[in-house]
Amino acid sequence: MIYFLQLIVTGVSIGCIYALAALGFVLIYKASRVINFAQGELIAIGAFIVYGLTVWLGLPIWLSLIAGIILMFLVGRGIERTFLRPMIGEPIISVIMVTIGMASLLSGLVFFTPFGTLTSRFPGYLPDTPLLFGGIVLRWEQLVGVILTLVFVSVLIFFFTRSTLGIAMRAVADDQLASLSLGVSVERVFGLAWAAAGMSATAAGFVVGSLFGLELNSLTSIGLRVFPVVVLGGLDSIAGAVVGGVIIGVLEQLASGYLDAFVPGGGTGDVFPFLVLLVILLVKPYGLFGTEEIERV
Amino acid sequence: MIQGGIVAVNRWFQSGNYRRSYREDQTIFATFSEEASLLVLLVVLFFVPVMPFMNRSLFRLVDLALIYTIAVMGLNLVTGFAGQISIGQAAFMGVGAYAAVTITRDLAEPLLGFSGTIPFWYVLLLLPIAGLVAALLGAFVGLPSLRLKHLYLAIATLAFQIIFTWLVGHLPWLEQGGSIRIPRVDFLGQVIKSKLIGPFYYYLGLTAVVLLAFAMRNLLRTKFGRAWVAVRDNDRAADAMGIDPGVTKIMAFAVAGFYAGVAGALLALLNGSVIVESFTLDISIDLLAMVIVGGLGTMPGSLIGPAFLLFLDPWVERLAAFVQGFFPATINVGTALRPTVFGLVIVLFLVYEPRGLANWWRILRQYFKRWPFKY
Numbered sequence: 001m002i003y004f005l006q007l008i009v010t011g012v013s014i015g016c017i018y019a020l021a022a023l024g025f026v027l028i029y030k031a032s033r034v035i036n037f038a039q040g041e042l043i044a045i046g047a048f049i050v051y052g053l054t055v056w057l058g059l060p061i062w063l064s065l066i067a068g069i070i071l072m073f074l075v076g077r078g079i080e081r082t083f084l085r086p087m088i089g090e091p092i093i094s095v096i097m098v099t100i101g102m103a104s105l106l107s108g109l110v111f112f113t114p115f116g117t118l119t120s121r122f123p124g125y126l127p128d129t130p131l132l133f134g135g136i137v138l139r140w141e142q143l144v145g146v147i148l149t150l151v152f153v154s155v156l157i158f159f160f161t162r163s164t165l166g167i168a169m170r171a172v173a174d175d176q177l178a179s180l181s182l183g184v185s186v187e188r189v190f191g192l193a194w195a196a197a198g199m200s201a202t203a204a205g206f207v208v209g210s211l212f213g214l215e216l217n218s219l220t221s222i223g224l225r226v227f228p229v230v231v232l233g234g235l236d237s238i239a240g241a242v243v244g245g246v247i248i249g250v251l252e253q254l255a256s257g258y259l260d261a262f263v264p265g266g267g268t269g270d271v272f273p274f275l276v277l278l279v280i281l282l283v284k285p286y287g288l289f290g291t292e293e294i295e296r297v
Numbered sequence: 298m299i300q301g302g303i304v305a306v307n308r309w310f311q312s313g314n315y316r317r318s319y320r321e322d323q324t325i326f327a328t329f330s331e332e333a334s335l336l337v338l339l340v341v342l343f344f345v346p347v348m349p350f351m352n353r354s355l356f357r358l359v360d361l362a363l364i365y366t367i368a369v370m371g372l373n374l375v376t377g378f379a380g381q382i383s384i385g386q387a388a389f390m391g392v393g394a395y396a397a398v399t400i401t402r403d404l405a406e407p408l409l410g411f412s413g414t415i416p417f418w419y420v421l422l423l424l425p426i427a428g429l430v431a432a433l434l435g436a437f438v439g440l441p442s443l444r445l446k447h448l449y450l451a452i453a454t455l456a457f458q459i460i461f462t463w464l465v466g467h468l469p470w471l472e473q474g475g476s477i478r479i480p481r482v483d484f485l486g487q488v489i490k491s492k493l494i495g496p497f498y499y500y501l502g503l504t505a506v507v508l509l510a511f512a513m514r515n516l517l518r519t520k521f522g523r524a525w526v527a528v529r530d531n532d533r534a535a536d537a538m539g540i541d542p543g544v545t546k547i548m549a550f551a552v553a554g555f556y557a558g559v560a561g562a563l564l565a566l567l568n569g570s571v572i573v574e575s576f577t578l579d580i581s582i583d584l585l586a587m588v589i590v591g592g593l594g595t596m597p598g599s600l601i602g603p604a605f606l607l608f609l610d611p612w613v614e615r616l617a618a619f620v621q622g623f624f625p626a627t628i629n630v631g632t633a634l635r636p637t638v639f640g641l642v643i644v645l646f647l648v649y650e651p652r653g654l655a656n657w658w659r660i661l662r663q664y665f666k667r668w669p670f671k672y
Contacts, residue, residue, distance in 0.1 A: 035448060086648045087647065092382075092448060093376065093589075093593065094647050096382070097647055098644055098647050100582055101644040104582075104643070105637055105640025105644060107640075108635065108639070109633075111628070111629070111632050111633030112624075112628060113628070114627060116632070116633060117629075224578075227455065231449075231452060235448075264468075265473055267467065271463040274459045275460065278441075281444075281445060281449055281456075282441060
């Protein structure tokens with residue numbers, strides 16, 4: 001029983017990482033219908049920026065997190081400007097391939113820096129002894145992840161419901177032509193969506209870096225894990241990203257906890273989210289909270 | 298109205314479009330000179346292996362290009378002509394390759410008692426069988442296309458690709474992704490190994506490419522090809538016209554699977570073994586890139602794309618060696634430059650030439666077709 005609860009707790013904290021990564025993905029899709037295959041690279045770049053600010057410039061870790069988030073805001077906007085702006089109106093396979101090409105390009109550029117072969121952790125900034133609840137272990141870093149997720153989600157909810165720019169983004173997501181006619185700058189909204197994606201990716205990368213250490217491949221592979229999360233939650237739903245992330249995180253931990261014994265070589269947790277993805281696609285393709293697309297002839 | 302046959306027509310050098318009947322419109326070649334130029338190209342390709350500049354690494358490149366051309370033809374069919382985005386083509390290649398290897402290891406060797414080498418007639422049987430196995434899996438993977446469209450279908454194929462890689466990496470029957478050997482081919486008493494591998498697989502690959510390209514071109518001319526294009530453009534309208542979109546989509550996946558399976562089996566034979574790393578998501582993305590750079594939905598595109606991207610590699614290596622001098626030794630420019638150039642090529646093509654290299658080829662052909670007229 002303790003084992004089961006431990007798996008759940010670990011799953012929730014891992015799920016929050018996925019939720020942060022998926023938030024950015026969902027924002028981009030919501031605003032511009034673009035599938036971002038480069039989310040993993042954004043996570044990696046964000047994490048490396050924070051690492052660089054901490055280790056090389058010697059800033060305190062929380063300050064470098066904030067600074068990293070602000071820098072990634074600019075990076076996200078720059079990426080949208082350079083790669084996605086020329087692709088407006090192109091068929092979806094082209095846009096998917098542009099994000100794939102961009103992912104390749106970004107990871108290649110990371111290899112030009114010392115970060116390509118980096119395998120280090122953030123300098124310790126939290127107590128080493130984890131929290132103990134009964135027999136359940138919760139590391140401080142995992143708690144940080146959960147808190148960051150809650151902060152991001154509440155900021156986003158506030159932003160989308162109360163601020164003018166947020167409502168403008170929702171308008172663009174709903175009907176681009178109508179919002180254009182009302183004076184909303186659709187291009188600014190796209191840039192903002194990508195910037196927000198960069199910010200949440202930085203937060204995700206920060207948590208992963210604190211928990212597992214920084215390494216380019218493991219960070220970019222999170223970008224793939226985002227797909228089961230957003231399909232489960234709904235491609236254009238922020239609440240879905242969080243709920244989906246937590247559910248996938250928990251399912252992954254439960255699968256690897258209980259099924260690894262039966263599978264030669266273990267690693268059931270790697271494939272289980274994708275099996276769930278297939279099942280969801282066949283049963284409820286729009287996910288838990290996604291808006292259904294009704295095709296009219 | 299000018300009837301075909303009444304006006305004198307130069308079937309060799311006519312300038313412009315002179316197809317005057319439905320029957321003429323269905324032909325692949327508009328003029329005899331087009332057919333002749335294709336034959337000349339085939340003759341030139343036939344003599345490539347005896348050229349003095351061919352060495353082992355160049356042979357390997359060319360053989361790989363031919364093999365990937367087959368897989369890319371299949372991918373172009375399902376994604377370009379039928380409109381179903383497939384990010385799992387490498388998995389189908391893997392199915393074909395592993396099918397070839399396991400059939401040889403578990404069925405053929407005990408039953409037919411090959412010792413150390415496999416005869417050529419067996420290879421000729423193995424390739425279509427591997428293709429059929431992959432086609433069956435292709436049909437299975439195509440099942441979601443009955444319910445899903447576009448983006449969701451792409452994500453489903455992505456999931457299949459990842460599940461395939463994981464399965465192969467964890468099944469003890471498949472050595473958990475490790476290397477499984479396939480014996481060398483015995484062609485008319487001569488064992489194909491070391492120096493003979495390059496030319497032998499070149500001709501085998503070239504024959505396969507020619508046959509499969511011929512088949513694909515003709516498939517596209519028949520009702521199947523038209524059904525695929527109809528489903529791509531508007532599947533509800535195709536349904537209203539009597540074309541079953543579900544069957545059409547599944548058939549597209551199956552045919553793409555067949556092509557990929559043959560390509561995978563050839564790759565297994567060329568390498569002498571299979572490992573799971575040859576069939577991962579990265580390879581699927583490479584194949585998609587080859588399709589797009591070549592030209593999505595065009596026949597010449599599938600032939601140009603793989604060659605272009607594969608032949609880019611040695612140049613990137615040379616550039617990396619040159620640039621390495623400017624960087625401190627801790628940074629390996631080779632591993633950095635390859636994905637950078639790859640991504641840059643894809644992005645530049647998509648932004649500036651979305652119709653791919655086949656578009657340049659088309660413009661070139663039109664220029665010569667219309668010469669000396671301008672239009």
